[in-house]
Amino acid sequence: MSAALLGTKFIRQIGSLWTYSRITCYRFHQKRCLQEAVSIPEPAFEQDKQGNLVAPVARAFPRGLDIDPEVLSQYQEDPTRYSKTHAGLMHPDKVPYLPEHLVKNARAVLVENDLISHSKFKDDVKHLQEVYWRRQPPISxxxxxxxxxxxxxxxxxxxxxxxxxxxxxxxxxxxxxxxxxxxxxxxxxxxxxSHMWKPIDYRDHTGLVYLAARLAPNYTVLYRIFYEIHKLDSSFNPGAVLNVGSGTGSAVWAANEIWARKVYEYYNVDISNYMNDLARKLLAKDIVNPLDLVIPGVHFRQSLPSPQHIENRFPLVVSAYLLMEQPSMIERLNLVTLLWELTEDYLVFVEHGTTAGYRLILEARELIFKLRDRYPDLDGHVFSPCTHDMVCPKLYLKNSPCTFPLEYRIFNIGKEYGQGYTKATERYSYVVLKKGKKQEGKRYPRLTNVLHKSAHSPCTMCCPDGTLRQFVVTRKRPSVALHKCTKRCSPGDFIPFSWPDTSTQISDNVNNESRKQKNNDKNLKNVENDINIEENLK
The missing domain is CATH 1.10.287 (Helix Hairpins)
Known part of the structure; x- marks a missing residue:
């Protein structure tokens, strides 16, 4: 290729880049002008077809909001370190490893059944994972x-x-x-x-496949939820934990990592006697003698205790991936009611991060609200992840489930402990309900989605007033401190700025008026051009 052609091609590329930069700058200027025209009026609600009140979604960050003063004072003491560990982060600093003894026993169980070297076993594990992600609840x-x-x-x-x-x-x-x-x-x-729901029989080979497929994600999800409870309520120390649908006993291991010896008794309830024996083997100091357990105070049973006795109350009740296993809606609702009666402080529901799983979480949440309204002694509220007790705005406005991604370390069945650990991502839905009235305190919005850019972070957040907002956090607006803290956040974390009692939002009327003015100017310009054309024709 000649030098002249190369020069021509180079000039064209420079011209294209220059045109692209002009367009980008123009769009940024338009966006900046709209941000400057922001006002902070009273919240304006719209009414949908059913007559329910829905808050409009706004994109620009209101000028009346900024980082929490307490967080700001701690940030100013050490800006670099505090932004990485600020009060809104609900995830552990590092992806937790499975306990070494748990991995050792799990591998021993698989070796005992000659499954690690089995060529079809990994395909069965993958197939079971796919079954969970496309599973639907039974229809009536x-x-x-x-x-x-x-x-x-x-x-x-x-x-x-x-x-x-x-x-x-x-x-x-x-x-x-x-x-x-x-x-x-x-x-x-x-x-x-139609999706025909079928019960899964967790015995023999299926139980071992479940062990290899769900041990790591179940443990990491429960560890993350318990970590959040411990961080938001540091004074809470559950003396007893009721784990319903215990499976491999992941809740026992996760609670032991968070609260250690502060939990004196674990009650694992699973209708499958095979799964109870398997969980006992994983907890044993030696799988040959499964009665001598590493964690003391662990009990196994096949039925729930009766709520008639007052002593049958547990500070922490956990139901992980159990609602989908119920054969009918009536049995599912009866289970939720019974667990709420057995709860003294916290009740945790966890399901897979699918639309079907999230709808089961909402079903349990709404049932407990109805019980709260009918029976004063069953009063309670949502502790997390929702920052309110109203209708889920994400599902209502966008028809999208509220799920959170979580990174976990894969349990490699074909390798020794510590070798070849890789990571994967699990999506899950959950709700933590707490007995009693909701206490007034800091009201931080929770992130449902965030996209980190170099100079700004578009955030979708669920706000304490029951709305879903979209704000863009930049270095200049509202501040460098909040921008640095937001850069460390991921879905499920809080953004540390206090939501006011009187909700603030961007006036959609300002944006609508600016759009109308642009359309009027464009129409006026077209009319003037038509008049000039007619005069020239004459």
């Missing part, structure tokens, strides 16, 4: 019959139209055969188009 029998009846009517109408017959004039025997064929086709279509 009434809904099933209603859906099948709709399909029958549809297929019968198509059959009559295709054969061009009069159904009423047909012989009774022909009618029966036709209805039988239509019913058979409708049942097949229903099975193909």
């Amino acid at each position: 029998e009434s809904f099933k019959q209603e859906k099948i009846q709709e399909l029958k009517e549809k297929h019968l109408a198509e059959e009559i139209e295709r054969e061009n017959i009069n159904f009423e004039e047909l012989h009774e025997g022909i009618k029966e055969r036709l209805l039988h064929r239509v019913g058979s086709v409708s049942n097949k279509v229903f099975k193909k188009t």
Whole structure:
């Protein structure tokens, strides 16, 4: 290629970059002008089709809000270090490792059953993970019959139209055969188009596959939730923990890492006797003698204690991935009611980070609110992750589940402990409910999504007034301190600025008026051009 062509190509590239930079600067200027036109009026709510009040979503950061004064004073003492460990961070500093003794026993169990070297075992582990992520709760029998009846009517109408017959004039025997064929086709279509829930039998091989697939993510998720409870309520020390649907006993290991010897008793409840024996082996000092446990005070049973006795109250009750296992909605709601009656302080529900899992979390949350309104002794509120007790704005406005990503260390079944540890990401939904009235205190918004850029961070946050807001945090607006703290945040963390009692927001009227003015100017310019064209034609 000649030097002239190279020079021409270089000039074109420079021209393209110059044009792109001009457009970028112009868009930044427009955005800055809109930010300067911000006002802070009273919150303006919109009304949806059902008559519910919904707050509009705003993007610019209001000028009336800034970092919490207490956080600011601590930040000024050591800006570099404090921004990495500020009060809003709810995640541990490092991704937690599985306890060494737990990994050792888990590997020993798999070796005992000759599964580590089995070629198909890893495929079974992967398949079980996929089953969990596409699983749906069981549908009611009434809904099933209603859906099948709709399909029958549809297929019968198509059959009559295709054969061009009069159904009423047909012989009774022909009618029966036709209805039988239509019913058979409708049942097949229903099975193909609907998710048919089936219970999973956690015995023998399936239980060991579950151990390899879910040991690491279950432990890390519960460790993260217990870490948040301990950080927000440092005075809370659960003397006893009730773990319902205990499985491999991940809640016992996670609670022991957070509270250690402050927990005196662990009650693990699982209807599968095989899973109880497996959890006992993982807790044993030697799997040959599973009665001598590493963590003292661990008990196993197959049924829940009765809430009739006052002494059957537990400071911490955990139900991890159990709501999806219930065969019907009635049994699911009865379980939630029973667990709330057995709770003394905190009740934790955890499900997979799917839309179906999150809807089960919301179902439990709403049921407890109804129990609270009906029975004064069952009063309570949401402790986390929600900063309010109102309708979930993310699901209501965006039809999107409120899930949080979490990084965990994979349990490598084919390698020794400490070798080849890699990380993966788990999405989960959870809610922590607390007995009693909600105490007034710091009201920080919680991040549901954040995108970190070099000079700014667009944040989507769930605010204490029950709204979902989108704010852009920059170095200049509101401050460098809040920008540095936000840079260290991830979904699930709090942004350390206090939400005022009288909610503030960006006036959508200002933005609407500016858009209307631009449209009017554009229309006026078009009219002037048309007049000039007509004069030239004359």
